[in-house]
Amino acid sequence: MTALLPTPTRTLADRWGRVADDLRISLIDKCNLRCTYCMPAEGMVWLKKNELLTAEEAVRIADLGVRLFGVRDVRFTGGEPLVRQDLADIIAGVRKLHPEVPISITTNGINLDKRIDSLVEAGLTRVNVSLDTVDRETFKKLTRRDRLPQVIRGLEAAKASGLEPVKVNAVLMRGINDTGAADLLEWCITRGYQLRFIEQMPLDADHNWARRNLVSGAEVRERLSQRYDLSVDPVPRGSAPAQLWEVRAKDSAPDSPVLGKVGVIASVTESFCAACSRTRITADGKVRSCLFSQEETDLLSVLRSGASDDEVAEVWAGAMWNKPRAYGSDEVTLNDPEYVQPDRTMSAIGG
Ligand code: SAM
Ligand code: SF4
Numbered sequence: 001m002t003a004l005l006p007t008p009t010r011t012l013a014d015r016w017g018r019v020a021d022d023l024r025i026s027l028i029d030k031c032n033l034r035c036t037y038c039m040p041a042e043g044m045v046w047l048k049k050n051e052l053l054t055a056e057e058a059v060r061i062a063d064l065g066v067r068l069f070g071v072r073d074v075r076f077t078g079g080e081p082l083v084r085q086d087l088a089d090i091i092a093g094v095r096k097l098h099p100e101v102p103i104s105i106t107t108n109g110i111n112l113d114k115r116i117d118s119l120v121e122a123g124l125t126r127v128n129v130s131l132d133t134v135d136r137e138t139f140k141k142l143t144r145r146d147r148l149p150q151v152i153r154g155l156e157a158a159k160a161s162g163l164e165p166v167k168v169n170a171v172l173m174r175g176i177n178d179t180g181a182a183d184l185l186e187w188c189i190t191r192g193y194q195l196r197f198i199e200q201m202p203l204d205a206d207h208n209w210a211r212r213n214l215v216s217g218a219e220v221r222e223r224l225s226q227r228y229d230l231s232v233d234p235v236p237r238g239s240a241p242a243q244l245w246e247v248r249a250k251d252s253a254p255d256s257p258v259l260g261k262v263g264v265i266a267s268v269t270e271s272f273c274a275a276c277s278r279t280r281i282t283a284d285g286k287v288r289s290c291l292f293s294q295e296e297t298d299l300l301s302v303l304r305s306g307a308s309d310d311e312v313a314e315v316w317a318g319a320m321w322n323k324p325r326a327y328g329s330d331e332v333t334l335n336d337p338e339y340v341q342p343d344r345t346m347s348a349i350g351g
Helices: 055-069 087-097 112-122 136-143 148-160 178-191 217-225 300-304 309-321
Strands: 022-026 073-077 103-107 126-130 166-171 194-198 228-232 243-249 260-265 278-281 286-288
Touching: 022 055, 055 073, 055 087, 055 278, 055 300, 055 309, 073 087, 087 103, 087 112, 112 126, 112 148, 126 148, 136 148, 148 166, 148 178, 166 178, 178 194, 178 217, 178 260, 217 228, 217 243, 217 260, 286 309, 300 309
Parallel strands: 022 073, 022 278, 073 103, 103 126, 126 166, 166 194, 194 260
Antiparallel strands: 228 243, 243 260, 278 286
């Protein structure tokens, strides 16, 4: 599919030999859930409308990424991207310029059932829906909203639209939904969704993250192995953050049918920073070279100053050149006591 993408004239390279070709654009900081690992219960200060990327600006950034820098994947996220009523227009704008580029969204699934047809028609090719539990009470506790049925309707609609694979992202929180990992996998396998567990990262508004509470990728595998046999997916992982595992019935023969695959994204305990290919733009148009970075580069002001494509590209490339080695720093890692959590939460960065 990517064979027909334009030939890039530049790269988003950094000082550590990595080249970013995976673009995530956050479209909004607002959200209709309040997941405890992401947002505070209340008190978020939202960006003003004129501080947000307009649809045209989001399309221009995606176009520059694909055309000049060889971006191979464009993902829209947030906050909650479906809160943007012009999401289909943005996708259609990128699709018109780049018929071949994969365009995806990461969403909590609320109202996806009402929007999916127009998004697919606009050119959406993939969807990830975040869902941490299928127990309604636990969902309410985790997201601080009683909206599980709406998320399930969104997932069903995504499946019915023919998008493949429909991925489900889950974060496990100790004492809340960690014991439900195998139930969630069974639920996803039965319905044909590809589940991926993401280790909780220190990007929550309440600053409650603690390593001792972390449900690690190893623990996730252990929990799933109590119900299923897992074996490493034979397809090479490449630079993908998720290690995929084939799932078979418990104590079955090695050649028994694969029931499905499950991904484990061990961003904290099995760092993949050395293979990171991400470049992120926040909803207010800042380049963020790393999720954990303390530094951002204002691309929106450059766009709004009437800069040429080359001028915008130069600022973007400069910001990426300074991408830190790992976890927002060249020196400190998440394990060091000096590690400082970024001010912005995951919802404000764009996960
Ligand atoms: N609202 C959309 C959603 O929830 O899918 C898109 C934005 S959300 C910030 C993107 C992804 O980041 C979700 O899958 C969410 O579970 C994940 N996420 C948020 N906070 C996180 C954290 N502290 N650690 C790990 N993943 C996190
Ligand atoms: Fe909203 Fe997504 Fe953050 Fe949950 S993870 S609060 S759905 S932005």
